[in-house]
Amino acid sequence: MATSLIVPLAYISVLVTSLAIFSRVYRRRKAAAVKSWEPWFPKHPARDTYISLVTASQPDPSSSTPNQVPLSILKSALLVRATADVKRIWRIRDDKMALASLHNRGLVGDDTMARFAAAEKELEAEIVDVVSEANTFRQGWGQMIFQTATEMAQAERTREVVLNIPRVKVMEDRKLAHRRKYVPGPAVSHAATPVNTPAKPNAAAAITMAAANAITPSRQSPAPSLPDVEASPAEIKSGGSSGASTPAK
């Protein structure tokens, strides 16, 4: 007889069970899709270094050795981590503008935008983490650490430009040698003859050495091609016109 209580109860339970199963399967698929995305940044070595150092410096109750990691190392690691985060902030800002315009034109899909949004959230969480870690060293440092890190990141950019100079010089040497094969100009002797720059210039001192090596050959090259060097009056630093020192042809 249909008037028993079993039928509606059975109906409701079957309904609820099927909906529960469906929702669990659907959410698991969605979560798997999220996890299968490639993260925006490959990895964050500065963060890993810092966390490894902090875990290494935790006082170990089982062992008797005291804390081996000096505080200055931890602070340096935190500063390096903050600098890496500042560089990521810059990249995210640039990428955001680029991605917005690309997305407007439809060249970039929604999953890329979702990946980017996830990366932004992670970076925010990372910044908050750095600030709180900085506050554990000294109360109030968290406010300043990102200003310090910004300055450090810019200083690193300057240093990269300067350390790139020897590489540019080697490339220019190669270009000139290549050009000389096809365009033997009268300027062959007044350009610096092949200079022996050190192979791996890594310190700025090497730039000085390269400089010293570079100009000695040209000073020794035959006189008639260098009338401009000896004859011209020394230029004042404030960039006087180089009309007087153009090489004679």
Next chain:
Amino acid sequence: MPPGMGPPMQIPVNPAMQTLLDSLPHHPVPIFLANVQIPNSQPPQINTIAVCPEHKQSICEACGVDFNGLNYMHQFLRGAPDEAIPPPPNVQPPPQRAEMIKNMKEQGNTAFKEGKFPIAIQHYSKSADMALSRAPWELAAVSREETAIALCNRSAAFAIAGAWQNALADAEAVVALKRPWGKGHFRKARALLGLERLEDARQAIIDGLQFEPNDDVSPHFLHSSGSR
């Protein structure tokens, strides 16, 4: 790139963010702190540097670690007491360093005027080195200016001495450091002219004129180069 960023100071840590933080992957990094003695120091000082445990290198391809940044920063923080933190960038550093850098540059200028170009180049190089080795937490714009000026003068010295590739490399660096500066482009054009690359030299002059339209040295240079 905007130079400064307001740090998100007062973000409350909500549980969602906390879980996100905990879910970020962490790969433990093999690190080993070696104590090496600094050579030529009296009394002998011990320096702690971070190296990889197996090869004892600070940059190790096999282990995939790069501790140079960490060690470089540690040089500066090593002597400080435990409570010390790097000062914020708006605190002015003592001016001795700026004085020394300027003195080096002036010495370079005097050597330049006397025609002793190798010495001038050495002085300018030293000035650039000193500008680069300031403490990293100081204002970066200052060291950038000083480096740009030193490199610009060095490029001029190279150009007069005839080492055009060096002059070009230095001028490229100056332009990369300070793009809106007309003199940097002028030096680049001068070096390119020495290398017989006339079209590139004209382009460099035009770039410079974009930033400083009131310059009157550069157009003259452009005409004299165009007459060849």
